[in-house]
């Protein structure tokens with residue numbers, strides 16, 4: 001038996017209930033494939049605040065550092081909205097990204113054939129859509145200094161954030177994007193606002209330089225972020241890999257996610273630099289949030305979390321067969337007509353979170369023979 005240390009942070013809202021469906025897959029792997037995950041769990045976000053008074057504690061961080069990979073649910077909710085900024089659930093997530101140096105956030109926007117009609121765009125615009133957004137995750141305006149809110153001598157208040165990127169930060173994320181493009185369709189769109197921002201000018205120059213020196217065979221186009229938002233809803237299939245900064249990536253990935261029918265379908269991987277053994281620190285999480293309005297009702301879509309687990313199998317554990325098996329099970333279950341509420345269509349069968357999870361495992365069983 002191979003052992004893999006997996007740390008689960010279910011978080012808030014629908015986090016725990018979608019994560020419970022991953023546990024079914026983990027159990028299946030142990031039973032049917034003799035793959036034992038050494039699973040530990042911890043708290044993050046509001047759940048951690050309620051218990052420890054902080055959205056991510058040092059003790060939990062230590063456990064996380066000892067793990068091979070982390071699977072995260074979601075953080076946040078109205079219950080914690082009035083907390084001081086530094087104690088808000090989101091700060092736990094941002095600390096996790098920063099402390100593990102997870103600079104590369106991979107957000108694939110992939111449209112399953114069965115869900116073509118669930119998209120808000122016309123079917124012909126999204127059928128076959130397969131975009132990879134590579135979002136820089138540990139720099140830019142999310143972390144730039146100075147930041148804060150100050151009171152001016154005249155009594156007015158002033159809020160400041162700083163958009164900042166260094167050459168090495170740009171080069172390492174662009175390198176990830178070009179590398180991925182090589183395994184896909186050899187096209188990269190690099191997205192910034194070089195028409196307005198110096199950090200965007202630098203971004204454009206460094207991406208171009210890296211391209212010319214190391215990836216001349218890849219088709220590179222530069223695009224302003226506003227235009228990219230427009231193109232994503234006008235003709236999304238023109239994109240293969242999009243590489244962009246932290247804030248633009250946050251916005252554009254929500255937009256791209258919606259093209260696929262529901263935020264509830266989209267997985268993500270956040271990766272650090274490879275160490276001497278080629279191993280990267282990694283956190284896998286659905287792109288959707290904690291959805292407090294539907295939490296605890298057993299109606300949330302667990303597929304984004306299950307697909308995040310599949311990304312983990314692929315990127316952290318090199319378990320390509322198992323990743324494909326899980327992804328194929330998702331596809332087949334959708335083809336078979338099962339839907340959670342967020343992707344419900346007329347003529348399909350509406351199922352709960354639990355039934356969706358059970359159906360995926362049953363399908364894996366069938367596929368594995």
Ligand code: IPM
Pocket residue numbers: 090093250
């Ligand atoms: C995301 C989320 C986070 C972000 C929030 C919850 C801090 O929107 O992962 O896209 O802005 O990065």
Ligand code: MG
Pocket residue numbers: 250251254
């Ligand atoms: Mg976001």
